[in-house]
Amino acid sequence: MGKPTGFMEIPRETPTRRPIPERVHDYLEVYNPFAEDKLRAQGARCMDCGIPFCHQGCPLGNLIPDWNDLVYRDQWRAAIERLHATNNFPEFTGKLCPAPCEASCVLGINNDPVTIKQVEASIIEKAWEEGWIVPQPPRVLTGKTVAVVGSGPAGLAVAQQLARAGHSVTVFERDDRIGGLLRYGIPDFKMEKRHLDRRLKQMEAEGVVFRPGVNIGKDIPADKLLADFDAICLCGGSTQPRDLPIPGRELSGIRFAMEFLPLQNKKVAGDVISDDQFLSAQDKDVIIIGGGDTGADCLGTVHRHGCKSVHQFEIVPRPSDSRTPTNPWPQWSNIFRVSSAHEEGGVREYAINTRRFIGEGGRVTALETVRVEMKFDNGRAQFVEIPGTEKLYPADIVLLAMGFVGPERKGMLEQFGVELDPMGNVKAGPDKRTSIDKVFTAGDMTRGQSLIVWAIAEGRHAAYSIDEYLMGVSDLPKPFEHGNHVRPFA
Secondary structure, eight states: OTTTTHHHHHOEEEOOOOOOHTTTTSOSSSOOOOOOOHHHHHHTTTTOOOOOOOHHHOOTTOOOOHHHHHHTTOOOHHHHHHHHHOOSOHHHHHHHHOHHHHHHHHGTTTTTOOOHHHHHHHHHHHHHHHOOOOOOOSSSSSOOOOEEOSHHHHHHHHHHHHHTOOEEEEEESSSSOOOHHHHHTTTTTTSTTHHHHHHHHHHHHTOOOOEEEEOOOTBOOHHOOOOOEEEEEOOOOOOOOOOOOTTTTSSEEEOOOOOOOOOHHHHHHHHHOOOTSSSTTOOOOEHHHHHOOHHHHHHHHHHTTOOOOOEEEESSSSOOOOOOSOOTTTSOBBBBOHHHHHHTTOOOEEEEEEEEEEEEEEEEEEEEEEEEEEEEEEEEEEEEEEEOEEEEEEEEEEEEOOOBOOOOOOTTTHTTOOBOOSSBBBBTTTOOBBTTTTTTEEEEHHSSOOOHHHHHHHHHHHHHHHHHHHHSSOOOOEEETTTTEEEOOO
């Protein structure tokens, strides 16, 4: 513990965001640089608790007190070694993870928690700037081959771990570029794609072979993958969006968020998108149905399009500004949060339900809504309409961002014949094995829609199990059960 009184003397401080009038006209990241001396002071706030509950909050088991203290002591090289010991891609989590570690910070019981996420992001950026991150190719090749299907954070974690263990790894991705949701689901104003590209270059230098534009189950049948590889890991994600099958759903102008966001990312990358394919929100009234991160990503994007107006709907009540008695520390804090996209404008509507879409000439023009009250019946939430609260909202564009209901069953999963769990996800044992010999799975495809930090943790877990399956024993970091978490040791 570098500064025993740090948490009493130093207030929490995070980077400022670029001015709204500036940032809504580009797709660059929204945060300003954070001075190194301020960052070191934030590391000094870590109390080096006897029981660091931030470990409980982090699915990766990140050694948070270690690298907080090392940053305070200006020992950055040691800090990145601690950080990489449990996390392959801290530049991704440092920008995109909602930081359940901070919700579990002991200091957060009666004070503002440590800025763990910003310290993490700063360590990895310092390491890249100093040239400390270099390829780590294996010294010996095993002769074993592994196919990873899907190149999101889970698939990339599996691939990097196994390549460093000496296996020949090929990553198949059906999109035209590698990265999964990191590439096409996350707007550039949250994470510029240069962060992803530099990590992919490192992985290629370590021996990973990337094959974008290959749809397993369509371009290559599952049985050929089974014949050609010694092990397979399915990391295709939870990609079936939740629909809203109400009257008027067939009207044009209503799109899933993951139909809308990838096209914008492709446009930012320099791709030419035809006008009939691209959905522009310029001078349009926009409704976003869904109040989560994906909805906020849509919100920030339509601001940059220059929308006329935008409302974001959420069926649940507005969260409280601070923890309630039923949401105690160290649980994830279900409180009202304002993201950079919300800060930029728009109206957030809570406790509202859409009854039907209204249109003219085959296009959506409005939504008929009603306010609802959330009630519980035997522990199950029910939404009861409040009479007299009906209202019409004009809408030229409606974006459905209500989450995902599991992996796509047709094609690859049907061909492999893997068993599914009651939720429709790929069923896996504690070692991430599926019901089919030599086929493993990781990430949202088996877990359901979740966090990036869980995807990386699951990928590392699957890599250990695959290495053990191929070699009889594994020297990769070993996962272990901890409550509901699976966390890898360094």
